[in-house]
Amino acid sequence: MFVRYEICPAMTSDLSALEGAPPEEILAEAARRWPRLAFATGFGPEGCVLVDVIARHRLPIDIFTLDTGVLFPETYELWRALERRYGLGIRAVRPAFSLEEARTVYAQLWEREPDRCCQARKVLPLRGALAGLDAWVTAIRRDQTPERASAAVAEPDPKFGLVKVNPLVRWTxxxxxxxxxxxxxxxxxxxxxxxxxxxxxxxxxxVAPDEDPRAGRWRGREKTECGLHGRFTGGRPAGPNA
Known part of the structure; x- marks a missing residue:
């Protein structure tokens, strides 16, 4: 069972001094402070940049991805290309049920209840992957969504009970x-x-040139985030997440 604990603000406040530092300095200090540290990448351009930084600076940070089973073929090929390019392994973290079960038993849950699908295929697997860690690294930026505008270089993550490190938070x-x-x-x-x-x-x-960059996610629904960086109540999203 995942056990949450209270995080003292002092655990993260010292990293605020690195607000303007390059990501390699932020990551190096995070790895020194929290040895049980991992980076969860979704293979967006920001995530690929952090894989590059971790590999080029030989930082002791485990890298994994949430393999939902329904990623684009191009995403799976990018995964392999990054491993080849940098000579490292990117672990797959998968949901408890198979893709076939998702298509049959769960009857295309992503079409009927995408919030529940994200919870089952992303949030719960991530919770398991983070269990036992001190901190995790994300590739979020403040200018991506209004919900991320107040993100800090390092901040308590009460949802998962550990510290969240955002080395690209100031980047555009x-x-x-x-x-x-x-x-x-x-x-x-x-x-x-x-x-x-x-x-x-x-x-x-x-998305069209004049649309928001995230307009293509869950098109036709109010949902714009998958739940990795927001708050949940009773297993359901309480508001826009990531």
Missing amino acids: SADVWAHVARHGVPVNPLHAQGYPSIGCAPCTTP
Whole structure:
């Protein structure tokens, strides 16, 4: 069973001094302070940048991804390309039930109740993956959504009972793509085909040039986040999440 604990603000406040530091410095200090540290990547351009930073600076940070079983083929190929490029392994964290069960027993849950689908295929597997860790790294940026605008370099994460480290929190999209170009970081080819934000294949569509970058996620619904960075009440989303 996952046990939550209270996190003293002092555990994270010292990293506020690194607000303007490059991500490698933030990650190095986080790894020193919290040895049981892991990075959960969704293979967005920000996540690929952090894989590049971790690998180039040889930081002792475990890397994993939530493999829902319904990622785009291009995402699976990017996963393999990153492993080949950097000579590292990116662990797969999968839900308790199989894709076949999702299609039969759960009757395409992503079509009927996408919030429950995200909870079962992302949030609960992540909870298990984070159990026993001191802190986890994310690739969120403040300018991505209103809910992320107040994110700190390091902050308590009461949902999972540990510290959340956000080394790219101050970066803009332009900063991310400049790093990608400068270091030749592999990214998903779907970004060039109108997919600025990429999740599971059944729930992601291209966006028009004048649309919000996340408009293609769960199109036609009010849902714009999957639940990894927000609060839940009784197993259901209490508001926009990630």
